[in-house]
Amino acid sequence: MSKKNKQFNKTSPYGQEWFDKEYTAKEVYKRLWGFARRYKGLIFTGAFLGMVTGGAWAPIFSVVQPMINGMQTASTQTQTETTAALPAPTATIETPAPTTNVATPAAEPQQKLSKLERQSKKESEKYQKYLDLIEEQLAKIGITGPSATLMVFALVAALAISLKMATQYLNQYYLTKAGMKVVMDVRNAMFKHLQEQSLAFHGRADVGRLMSRATGDPEIIRTLISQTMSDLCRAPFEILTAVLFICFFAIKNNMISLLLVAIIGFPVCMLPIVWIGKQIRTWSKRLMGQTAGITSRFHENLTCIKVVKAYHTEKSETAKYEDYNLRAFKICMRATRWSILVTPLTETVAFLLATIFVAYCLSTGHGLSEIIPLIPPFLILYKPMKQLGRLQVALENGRAALQRIFSLLDVHEELQEKPDAQTLAEFKEALVFDDVSFGYDSKKEDIIKHASFTIKPGQMYAVVGSTGSGKSTLANLLARFYDVTDGKVTIDGHDLRDYRIADLRNIIGAVTQEALLFNATIAENIAYGTPNATQEAIEAAAKLANAHDFIVAHPEGYQRIAGEKGFVLSGGERQRVAIARAILRNPPILILDEATSALDTVTEQQVQAAINNLMKNRTTFAIAHRLSTIRQADCILVLDHGTIVERGTHDELYAQNGVYRKLCDIQNQQA
Numbered sequence: 001m002s003k004k005n006k007q008f009n010k011t012s013p014y015g016q017e018w019f020d021k022e023y024t025a026k027e028v029y030k031r032l033w034g035f036a037r038r039y040k041g042l043i044f045t046g047a048f049l050g051m052v053t054g055g056a057w058a059p060i061f062s063v064v065q066p067m068i069n070g071m072q073t074a075s076t077q078t079q080t081e082t083t084a085a086l087p088a089p090t091a092t093i094e095t096p097a098p099t100t101n102v103a104t105p106a107a108e109p110q111q112k113l114s115k116l117e118r119q120s121k122k123e124s125e126k127y128q129k130y131l132d133l134i135e136e137q138l139a140k141i142g143i144t145g146p147s148a149t150l151m152v153f154a155l156v157a158a159l160a161i162s163l164k165m166a167t168q169y170l171n172q173y174y175l176t177k178a179g180m181k182v183v184m185d186v187r188n189a190m191f192k193h194l195q196e197q198s199l200a201f202h203g204r205a206d207v208g209r210l211m212s213r214a215t216g217d218p219e220i221i222r223t224l225i226s227q228t229m230s231d232l233c234r235a236p237f238e239i240l241t242a243v244l245f246i247c248f249f250a251i252k253n254n255m256i257s258l259l260l261v262a263i264i265g266f267p268v269c270m271l272p273i274v275w276i277g278k279q280i281r282t283w284s285k286r287l288m289g290q291t292a293g294i295t296s297r298f299h300e301n302l303t304c305i306k307v308v309k310a311y312h313t314e315k316s317e318t319a320k321y322e323d324y325n326l327r328a329f330k331i332c333m334r335a336t337r338w339s340i341l342v343t344p345l346t347e348t349v350a351f352l353l354a355t356i357f358v359a360y361c362l363s364t365g366h367g368l369s370e371i372i373p374l375i376p377p378f379l380i381l382y383k384p385m386k387q388l389g390r391l392q393v394a395l396e397n398g399r400a401a402l403q404r405i406f407s408l409l410d411v412h413e414e415l416q417e418k419p420d421a422q423t424l425a426e427f428k429e430a431l432v433f434d435d436v437s438f439g440y441d442s443k444k445e446d447i448i449k450h451a452s453f454t455i456k457p458g459q460m461y462a463v464v465g466s467t468g469s470g471k472s473t474l475a476n477l478l479a480r481f482y483d484v485t486d487g488k489v490t491i492d493g494h495d496l497r498d499y500r501i502a503d504l505r506n507i508i509g510a511v512t513q514e515a516l517l518f519n520a521t522i523a524e525n526i527a528y529g530t531p532n533a534t535q536e537a538i539e540a541a542a543k544l545a546n547a548h549d550f551i552v553a554h555p556e557g558y559q560r561i562a563g564e565k566g567f568v569l570s571g572g573e574r575q576r577v578a579i580a581r582a583i584l585r586n587p588p589i590l591i592l593d594e595a596t597s598a599l600d601t602v603t604e605q606q607v608q609a610a611i612n613n614l615m616k617n618r619t620t621f622a623i624a625h626r627l628s629t630i631r632q633a634d635c636i637l638v639l640d641h642g643t644i645v646e647r648g649t650h651d652e653l654y655a656q657n658g659v660y661r662k663l664c665d666i667q668n669q670q671a
Contacts, residue, residue: 028402046174054237056164179225201413208296220401228394235384242377283335424503436487462630465639509587513594515578517566523558545580545610592622
């Protein structure tokens with residue numbers, strides 16, 4: 001790799017991902033077969049039909065020379081009959097010519113012609129029975145002589161071509177169907193795999209690049225199976241059929257040197273393909289990475305479109321996107337230059353070999369009956385040779401895509417569930433943080449340091465602190481979005497890691513500062529996570545969340561589409577829909593992550609009333625930004641750089657005149 005290319009990879013924001021790996025061709029295609037083996041019936045049927053398609057030329061090749069000889073024989077018989085019917089003077093002129101001047105020189109060619117005729121006759125015995133039957137039927141309708149011979153050839157050719165067309169259609173149909181099914185399975189596997197990864201993985205990964213890898217790259221698999229495999233099954237058999245016929249014909253007619261051309265020539269055709277294939281794979285991987293970058297940039301821009309509009313940066317964003325596209329264009333052109341070089345190189349080598357063959361035939365003085373039968377197989381060789389050239393390109397592109405796919409599937413940062421994990425149906429005794437510490441891999445210092453506290457059923461615990469003190473991290477550990485580094489979190493005396501993750505999620509609900517809604521109806525958003533909820537239950541939850549009135553005020557009511565991330569709703573409306581979703585799920589433990597911090601005073605009062613309804617008879621862990629919302633908490637934890645520095649009720653902490661009081665005084669002054 002040149003220094004320029006290394007520098008390009010180093011500076012490009014869309015180079016390899018941190019989890020990318022290198023795999024051999026054997027490894028990736030063996031793993032691909034793991035997905036494809038479910039559809040081996042379709043694949044093997046399609047492959048067999050491809051082989052039949054490739055071998056369908058054999059009947060045509062086989063009858064060419066017998067047809068030529070038959071036509072020559074029929075023509076000779078016609079001339080003989082015409083000569084016998086001529087007057088006596090013409091017969092007298094004919095007598096001296098063959099007997100005096102040409103007798104001796106023509107003896108050897110005549111012997112040679114007789115030998116060829118005997119060989120042709122012997123070869124034609126295999127077909128004679130069928131040919132005689134066809135000619136007999138044609139004679140009944142008045143078609144005889146050369147016309148009958150041509151008709152026989154046309155029928156044989158028509159049957160062979162019809163067979164070839166039918167098998168080629170079915171070959172492509174079955175392989176395309178198998179390819180689409182494999183793509184579907186790969187996409188499902190990648191989506192499922194991404195769902196299983198922890199928040200630590202999603203915090204490091206770029207959404208746009210994951211989208212490109214999980215949706216675009218598998219499409220190459222479909223091409224690989226439906227088109228490339230079709231060519232792989234058909235082209236070699238077309239080549240094999242043509243080459244075997246050429247070899248058989250060469251041996252029969254003492255043209256042994258032609259075999260040397262075939263044996264040496266075919267590897268010569270493949271050498272440039274193998275060499276160029278390595279270059280294609282390198283640039284294909286870079287192109288896929290850059291294309292993923294374009295998708296990422298597009299997704300990021302649309303996600304942050306409000307910021308772009310607010311700061312009037314449309315032109316600069318467009319310039320950045322054009323720059324990414326330009327980089328992709330340059331990489332694509334480098335890959336294209338190598339790809340398109342395969343076909344002309346293959347064609348040039350094949351043309352040279354054909355030229356050598358023709359020159360050889362002409363130099364040795366072989367007749368038309370020997371040269372013409374070899375023309376069709378040489379012409380047929382042209383297309384599959386081109387397909388083999390494209391085949392190498394497709395295989396290298398497929399290998400590059402499969403490396404990206406399997407690199408993602410080989411990332412395992414999901415939370416581990418024990419094989420004998422316990423069930424958890426309800427929260428009865430206590431939720432305990434026992435000397436808990438936690439730090440991200442990329443951080444040198446723990447974010448949470450030796451946190452210890454106990455929450456009883458029905459209690460409300462709140463945590464406060466400055467930005468970056470670890471409040472949200474503490475809530476994430478409670479919900480087991482991350483596993484603790486040291487210590488343990490227990491529910492009813494058992495470590496969270498001892499429980500089934502699904503059971504743990506069922507007893508814990510969360511309402512976050514940013515209410516995330518799906519681009520679906522409001523009813524579907526409220527019922528998310530509770531698939532069997534009735535319309536009555538959905539409306540009851542919305543009423544408790546103070547959301548029913550604004551929902552039914554719109555003509556579409558509960559069937560109104562919320563838009564991307566709830567775009568059509570206001571911030572307070574989104575929060576109340578999210579609270580209704582939590583009420584409907586009815587979890588015994590509730591996490592409130594600054595649920596009212598981004599709202600105005602009037603909206604906050606509406607949302608706070610909904611939250612109060614949500615907290616009834618529940619154990620609540622609240623992350624508070626506005627301290628006025630947690631005055632009634634049973635215990636308030638004050639975090640400072642990941643350490644609990646104070647704890648107690650509002651009155652107790654305020655009386656201590658410590659960190660909590662300073663936070664309260666600052667907010668009172670701002671109010």
